[in-house]
Amino acid sequence: xxxxxxxxxxxxxxxxxxxxxxxxxxxxxxxxxxxxxxxxxxxxxxxxxxxxxxxxxxxxxxxxxxxxxxxxxxxxxxxxxxxxxxxxxxxxxxxxxxxxxxxxxxxxxxxxxxxxxxxxxxxxxxxxxxxxxxxxxxxxxxxxxxxxxxxxxxxxxxxxxxxxxxxxxxxxxxxxxxxxxxxxxxxxxxxxxxxxxxxxxxxxxxxxxxxxx
Amino acid sequence: xxxxxxxxxxxxxxxxxxxxxxxxxxxxxxxxxxxxxxxxxxxxxxxxxxxxxxxxxxxxxxxxxxxxxxxxxxxxxxxxxxxxxxxxxxxxxxxxxxxxxxxxxxxxxxxxxxxxxxxxxxxxxxxxxxxxxxxxxxxxxxxxxxxxxxxxxxxxxxxxxxxxxxxxxxxxxxxxxxxxxxxxxxxxxxxxxxxxxxxxxxxxxxxxxxxxxxxxxxxxxxxxxxxxxxxxxxxxxxxxxxxxxxxxxxxxxxxxxxxxxxxxxxxxxxxxxxxxxxxxxxxxxxxxxxxxxxxxxxxxxxxxxxxxxxxxxxxxxxxxxxxxxxxxxxxxxxxxxxxxxxxxxxxxxxxxxxxxxxxxxxxxxxxxxxxxxxxxxxxxxxxxxxxx
Numbered sequence: 140x141x142x143x144x145x146x147x148x149x150x151x152x153x154x155x156x157x158x159x160x161x162x163x164x165x166x167x168x169x170x171x172x173x174x175x176x177x178x179x180x181x182x183x184x185x186x187x188x189x190x191x192x193x194x195x196x197x198x199x200x201x202x203x204x205x206x207x208x209x210x211x212x213x214x215x216x217x218x219x220x221x222x223x224x225x226x227x228x229x230x231x232x233x234x235x236x237x238x239x240x241x242x243x244x245x246x247x248x249x250x251x252x253x254x255x256x257x258x259x260x261x262x263x264x265x266x267x268x269x270x271x272x273x274x275x276x277x278x279x280x281x282x283x284x285x286x287x288x289x290x291x292x293x294x295x296x297x298x299x300x301x302x303x304x305x306x307x308x309x310x311x312x313x314x315x316x317x318x319x320x321x322x323x324x325x326x327x328x329x330x331x332x333x334x335x336x337x338x339x340x341x342x343x344x345x346x347x348x349x350x351x352x
Numbered sequence: 353x354x355x356x357x358x359x360x361x362x363x364x365x366x367x368x369x370x371x372x373x374x375x376x377x378x379x380x381x382x383x384x385x386x387x388x389x390x391x392x393x394x395x396x397x398x399x400x401x402x403x404x405x406x407x408x409x410x411x412x413x414x415x416x417x418x419x420x421x422x423x424x425x426x427x428x429x430x431x432x433x434x435x436x437x438x439x440x441x442x443x444x445x446x447x448x449x450x451x452x453x454x455x456x457x458x459x460x461x462x463x464x465x466x467x468x469x470x471x472x473x474x475x476x477x478x479x480x481x482x483x484x485x486x487x488x489x490x491x492x493x494x495x496x497x498x499x500x501x502x503x504x505x506x507x508x509x510x511x512x513x514x515x516x517x518x519x520x521x522x523x524x525x526x527x528x529x530x531x532x533x534x535x536x537x538x539x540x541x542x543x544x545x546x547x548x549x550x551x552x553x554x555x556x557x558x559x560x561x562x563x564x565x566x567x568x569x570x571x572x573x574x575x576x577x578x579x580x581x582x583x584x585x586x587x588x589x590x591x592x593x594x595x596x597x598x599x600x601x602x603x604x605x606x607x608x609x610x611x612x613x614x615x616x617x618x619x620x621x622x623x624x625x626x627x628x629x630x631x632x633x634x635x636x637x638x639x640x641x642x643x644x645x646x647x648x649x650x651x652x653x654x655x656x657x658x659x660x661x662x663x664x665x666x667x668x669x670x671x672x673x674x675x676x677x678x679x680x681x682x683x684x685x686x687x688x689x690x691x692x693x694x695x696x697x698x699x700x701x702x703x704x705x706x707x708x709x710x711x712x713x714x715x716x717x718x719x720x721x722x723x724x725x726x727x728x729x730x731x732x733x734x735x736x737x738x739x740x
Contacts, residue, residue, distance in 0.1 A: 250457040253422055253530075254471050254520075255446035268461045347461035349504030 143318040151322065158299030159330050161292070162285045165221055169228035169285075170278055176229075177236035178262055190237065194230040202227060202288045206295055220289065220297025227288045228281045235277025239270030272346050279338050286331040290323070300326045367399035369560030370433035370527035372419065377428035379414055388414045390584040391428070396577075398433075398527075399558040403575035405565055405608075411585030412564050416530055419562065420449045432528055447471050450529030450559070455537040456517025458505040464490070464516050465501040471524040489519040492553060494716055511542035518550065522557070531563040535570070544696050547573055548689035555691065556714050568609060572597070572619045573693050580605055594620055617734065619693040623711055626694075626730055628720030633658055634678045636665065643678060644670055654706060656718065657681055663716040667706060687712050690719055694730065697722055 144151065180186045206223050213219045243266050251261045267274075293301025300323050307320030372395070379389040389411045396402045404412040417423040419430060421442045430437050437445055458467045468489055469482040477485070490497040493515040505513055514535065521529050534550075535543045547570065554561065565571050571578045572593040580588040580596065582604060589601040597616055600606040609616070632652040634643040636659045647655050647670050657666045657678055666681030686700045687710040700709040701724060708723035 246453065246457050247459060249422065250451060250453055251459075253420055253446055253451035253453075255443040255448075255474055256470070257443055260474075265459060269459075347504075349461045349463070349506060 140318055140321070143315060144322060151326070154298070154300050154302070155326055155330060158286075158289055158301075158327065159334065161217075161220060161224060161297070161299050162282060162289050162330075162334065165224040165289075166228045166232075166278060166282050166285055168221075169225050169281060170232055170274070172225070173229050173232035173236050173277070174267070174274065176233055177240055178266075180237055181240045181266075187237065190233060194233055197226065197230050202291050203294065206291060210295060215295045217297055219295045220292035220299075223292055224285050224288050228285045231280040231284065232274065232277040235280075236270065236274045239273030239277075240266055242273065243269045268347055269350065272342070272350065272352070275338070275342050275346070279335060282334050282338060283331055286327050286334070290327055300330070367558040368525065368527060369399040369558055371398045372396040372528055372560055372562070373431045374415075374419075375429045375431075377415070377418060377430060378426045379411070379418060379423060380426045386584060387426070388585070389418070389425075390586055392585045392587070394579065394587070394590065396560055396562065398560055400576040401554060401561040401563060401574055403563050403565055403571035403578045404581065405568060405571045405578060406581030406585075406588070407583070407608075408566070410581045410583050412581050413532060415581075415585050416532060416562055416564050419528070419530055420446050420451060443474075447474050447524060448526050448528075450521035450523075450526040452517050452521035452529065452531045452534045454533045455510070456505070456513040456515075456520075458513055458516055458520070460505050462504075463501065464495075464503050464505070464508070467505070467516060468520045468523050470520065471526075475524055485523065486519075489522060490516075492522070492556075492715065493519045494549060495519075509542075510538045511546060514538055514542075514546055515549070518546075518553070522553075522559075526559070528560045528562070531561065533564055533566065536566075543570075544692075544699070548692050548696070550574065551691035552689045552712070552714055552716070569616075569619060569695070572616060573696070580608055616695075618695040618698070618731075621694045621730055621734060622690070623688055623692045623694070623697050623722055624690040626722055626726045628711055628722055629708070629726070630720050631656060633718070636660060636678055636680055638678045640673050640675060640678055644673060656710060656721070658718050662718060664710045664712060664718040667704075667710060685710065687716075688722070689713070694727055698727060701727075 176190065180190050202223060205226065206219060209219045209222055213222060247265060247269075248261060251265050256264065289297070289299050290301035290304055293299060293305050303319045303323030303326070307316045307318070307323060310316045310319070374392050374394040377389060377392045378387055380387040392411075392415055404416060406412050414423055418425045419437070421437060432449075458464075459470075462470075465483070465486050468486045472482045472485060486501055487497040490500055495512060495515055500508070500512070500516075505516070508516065514537070518534065521531070535546050538546065551574065563574060565574075575593055577590060577592055578596055579590045582588050588608070589596055589605045596605065597609060597620065600609055632643070632647040632650045632655045634655045634657050636657060643655055647653070652670070654667055654669045655673070656664055657668065657680065659665050659680060664685060664687055666683045666685055668681045668683070672681075686704040688697050688700050690711050690713050692711075697709055701707055701722075706721075708721045711719045711722050713719045
């Protein structure tokens with residue numbers, strides 16, 4: 140096993156980096172999308188059931204199936220991987236962002252309005268910072284989930300650690316099949332733990348001391 | 353608009369408020385038979401406090417919120433200093449009207465300094481100016497700037513949060529301030545203090561203040577005028593507290609003002625009407641022996657300790673004075689503002705073991721003490737006046 144790893148040190152490190160980079164960029168994109176959509180939903184409450192339905196259906200759709208559906212549209216490669224990972228990453232963040240925005244005390248929003256804050260400013264200065272702990276919790280869930288989805292994206296020749304798992308499964312019984320699958324799986328788990336630690340740190344840095352639990 | 357920058361201390365008592373006029377203001381919600389506000393016409397003179405009071409659902413809060421356009425009137429006009437509020441951008445308008453609501457409604461993720469600085473920042477003040485303004489305002493509402501500016505709301509008591517709320521409403525020195533049950537969420541003792549402080553601040557700034565309340569005693573105490581509203585924001589009476597207590601317009605007003613009106617007369621007389629006693633005082637840092645000597649010469653058994661900023665800090669008995677120099681006593685102080693009512697003063701005296709209360713003026717400056725004898729003398733004089 141150690142031999143297997145040390146022989147492939149360079150390519151493993153590169154793939155691990157690619158995996159982390161794919162997930163983090165997709166989650167970042169997903170956070171922006173989710174917050175924008177949630178802000179729109181908070182303005183037009185009648186959209187809330189629609190959003191809930193979409194995110195519920197979205198999460199039940201098997202990722203392999205979605206990737207399969209995407210191939211005719213965006214072909215094989217990174218683009219498809221990014222679309223798939225981002226799609227799943229949006230769901231938990233969107234849910235938390237809708238809940239987080241709804242939890243902001245209405246009297247606070249009225250006093251913001253009463254002081255002459257524009258709607259956009261109220262969103263960025265009041266709503267977002269107050270909902271941020273809940274949104275960030277969604278980002279953590281989303282990141283963990285995306286680590287797994289990104290592995291499956293290797294099916295369409297996306298970047299990352301997924302290819303070791305697929306290689307392992309495809310060469311079942313072969314000399315290095317177990318090594319491949321185990322290295323791929325544990326590598327992803329390791330990256331996931333690291334990412335979660337970083338997000339915790341981000342929370343410490345970005346959640347106001349006045350509302351930290 | 354006379355927006356003089358943070359009125360210089362103790363000099364002129366210039367009115368920094370503006371006249372507010374409501375003309376035939378109507379608010380009708382779709383689907384409702386009777387309008388929430390039927391037709392309200394009202395003139396609030398510059399620099400006065402007008403208290404809006406009435407049964408719940410009478411439209412007092414609706415009327416208040418129409419002034420800063422949180423609620424848009426269906427018809428009618430509202431002018432501030434002669435300018436129609438509907439001619440202005442609503443956010444711009446609101447930045448020039450103070451807004452204080454129950455509990456302070458501070459933003460929990462911002463420090464005291466950030467909370468107070470919100471409107472100045474919206475108006476584009478630079479950081480130094482905002483910082484100086486925060487210092488001034490915290491001082492004005494009786495919170496030590498160095499100690500409190502960096503705190504978060506959850507690190508403050510209810511009364512302190514409310515003080516910051518008032519400071520935030522005053523931040524950009526607006527000519528008109530709207531208050532919606534500002535002291536409804538605090539205990540009675542804190543409420544009395546906050547009311548005293550508001551009177552003291554108002555004496556200094558002379559803003560036009562509209563304050564909604566459900567407490568008739570608060571209305572009598574704070575209001576230059578009281579607006580008593582019936583359902584649909586119809587005016588039952590709009591007059592000074594003296595006139596409303598002395599000559600209620602109808603049974604509704606008489607009922608509303610309630611029984612014990614003669615006792616309420618105690619709320620009309622102010623501490624400043626009384627002769628204050630001047631007992632021995634001691635400055636923080638003075639030699640204890642000298643103070644003791646002075647107290648003995650004056651025949652006083654207690655001395656009022658005043659700090660370097662002229663604020664009373666304690667009222668220890670002479671025998672309690674220890675050490676070489678006078679220090680700030682570690683005691684809760686019972687003081688009242690000079691604009692406090694006799695009612696409040698009596699209340700405070702009863703809870704003090706001196707049978708008297710310390711009286712303070714602008715920014716908590718020490719003025720003297722008031723005792724039972726002075727109050728009974730005043731009541732006797734008031735009775736004589738009423739009898740003659």
